[in-house]
Amino acid sequence: MANLLWLQGGACSGNTMSFLNAESPSACDLVTDFGINILWHPSLGMELGDGLQELLNDLVSGRKKLDIFVFEGTVINAPDGTGTWNRFAGKPMKEWVQKLAAVAHYVVAIGDCATWGGIPAMAPNPTESQGLQFLKKANGGFLGSSYRSGSGLPVINIPGCPAHPDWVTQILVAVAEGRAGDITLDELQRPKTFFQSFTQIGCTRNMFYAYKTSATQFGQRRGCLFFDLGCRGPMTHSPCNRILWNNQTSKTRAGMPCIGCTEPEFPFYDLAPGTVFKTSTFLGVPKDLPTGVEQMGYVKLGQAAKANAPAWTEEDIFV
Numbered sequence: 001m002a003n004l005l006w007l008q009g010g011a012c013s014g015n016t017m018s019f020l021n022a023e024s025p026s027a028c029d030l031v032t033d034f035g036i037n038i039l040w041h042p043s044l045g046m047e048l049g050d051g052l053q054e055l056l057n058d059l060v061s062g063r064k065k066l067d068i069f070v071f072e073g074t075v076i077n078a079p080d081g082t083g084t085w086n087r088f089a090g091k092p093m094k095e096w097v098q099k100l101a102a103v104a105h106y107v108v109a110i111g112d113c114a115t116w117g118g119i120p121a122m123a124p125n126p127t128e129s130q131g132l133q134f135l136k137k138a139n140g141g142f143l144g145s146s147y148r149s150g151s152g153l154p155v156i157n158i159p160g161c162p163a164h165p166d167w168v169t170q171i172l173v174a175v176a177e178g179r180a181g182d183i184t185l186d187e188l189q190r191p192k193t194f195f196q197s198f199t200q201i202g203c204t205r206n207m208f209y210a211y212k213t214s215a216t217q218f219g220q221r222r223g224c225l226f227f228d229l230g231c232r233g234p235m236t237h238s239p240c241n242r243i244l245w246n247n248q249t250s251k252t253r254a255g256m257p258c259i260g261c262t263e264p265e266f267p268f269y270d271l272a273p274g275t276v277f278k279t280s281t282f283l284g285v286p287k288d289l290p291t292g293v294e295q296m297g298y299v300k301l302g303q304a305a306k307a308n309a310p311a312w313t314e315e316d317i318f319v
């Protein structure tokens with residue numbers, strides 16, 4: 001039996017909503033099939049007031065073991081580093097996070113806010129928000145770059161706005177079953193099994209990307225969303241087109257550009273006007289090119305692809 005505690009800092013609860021919709025495995029499967037004992041969760045926990053404080057104190061003192069500490073949302077430090085804008089169970093949430101991270105065997109950050117700070121940490125960051133071990137791309141965050149949980153691992157980051165529920169439950173199962181050694185992390189502490197490949201892999205629009213045929217409207221079935229609508233699928237690390245959402249689809253399959261929500265720079269350009277759902281170009285070349293592609297190579301490849309595009313790329317073939 002692995003004891004799991006889930007707390008929430010500066011968050012919209014989107015990752016909780018996502019988690020509760022997990023299918024492979026589901027949140028119920030974690031309990032019934034995989035031996036995870038959910039001690040408390042903001043939407044599922046039964047204890048309140050003194051009962052909850054007693055539980056937290058038991059964990060901090062070691063009277064009860066904390067195998068997995070899950071955190072959703074940012075660590076709020078405002079005002080002036082006190083953290084009192086986010087009080088929980090009798091003290092600033094940041095104090096609980098510090099104490100619980102010190103005794104947890106594994107710490108898992110769920111969603112962009114807990115991993116990198118996400119939208120709340122956008123300038124001017126009035127809540128003085130931090131991710132658990134990163135602030136945007138900078139390693140450190142609230143716990144500091146040298147932090148290691150009892151298992152010897154740093155915080156396991158599962159980003160996304162929100163994270164896909166099955167990324168969350170599959171990692172929790174691996175950790176609870178003692179297979180954390182199989183989880184290799186990238187330099188941003190994301191499990192490589194989910195975040196080594198690009199969102200573009202598995203996208204149904206890849207042929208249109210190859211022939212440089214553009215979609216110009218949301219939901220348009222023909223065309224690729226990269227050239228005009230700002231799709232970040234070729235430079236975003238996620239399995240959104242391999243592990244589908246609701247087992248059905250993905251943003252790009254549905255005709256909505258990927259906005260790169262699993263990367264620490266999200267929201268890109270701090271949502272400045274004209275930077276969202278729009279491909280910024282200079283002399284006709286996108287400013288943000290697919291990862292690993294050089295400007296000159298992109299231009300040459302693009303010209304050849306456009307000149308040789310078959311007629312069907314301009315038709316609606318999805319009848």
Ligand code: SF4
Nearest residue numbers: 203224225226231233
């Ligand atoms: S829509 Fe986005 S993810 Fe799909 S092929 Fe085009 S650029 Fe790649």
Ligand code: SF4
Nearest residue numbers: 238240258259260261
């Ligand atoms: S498609 Fe892109 S923006 Fe959408 S969930 Fe996946 S990584 Fe995030």
